Amino acid sequence: MEVVIVGSEAAVGEIVADAVCELLEVVPEPALGLATGSSPLPVYRELVRRHQRGLSFAAVTPYMLDEYLGLPDGHPQQYRAFLRREFTDQVGITPDRLLGPDGGSDRPDDACRAYDALIRANGGIDLQILGIGTDGHIGFNEPASSLASRTRLKTLQEQTRRDNARFFDGDLDAVPRHVMTQGVGTILESRHIVLIATGLPKAASIAKAVEGPVTAMIPASALQLHRHVTIVLDEPAASELTLADYFKATYRQKPKWQGL
């Protein structure tokens, strides 16, 4: 795993936006996996800025990582609505091009399977942006998720619902209990995975994911099995890593032409 520790959220945005730009240059029709939550917001802001200066997303197909089940269409916390508002609408990607599981489906199991099959049939995801939960989840793969899991329905654990209540005006009862998420196995098929974590509340789960054993209790630890993962952190999120100084020195010594 490559671990990059930077000084600010803006630097997180720039470094990951650079990786996305490089993808756009190299792959003619790139598949870009998008996460929600606050962690990727600096990246989306930076990409929107670059779009305003001419960067085109015309050839990009964006893929959602997960979705709440049963939020009414137009609800601002639907992940589809979040991604449109924070990113895709702002870079000229029309709503029909944003692919994801149908959170309003009356056959949600089938909708999950169909979405998983679609990702594969389209050739897979080139670059997947991820955040991490304070309990070590990726997407909505909660602790004890199968590390081979595919896109499916999950029930949220209490801690995740509490963490996400801030997006629902602090109202825990308003946070859905059920979600659709790409599985850990689905995520591991992405060709490059960039996980972003900022702030002290993420320090413990980052240390377990990067330096702990691979365990279903910390689903992000499964990323240790992937051959191209980059973990981008600010100093507080990196503060429990025993190898933090080593990671900083290694990244500084990296040749300038070599991106993430």
Ligand code: GLP
């Ligand atoms: C939700 C999302 C995850 C995200 C996590 C962390 O649970 N399903 O994909 O990584 O929140 O969110 P934040 O970045 O806001 O801390």
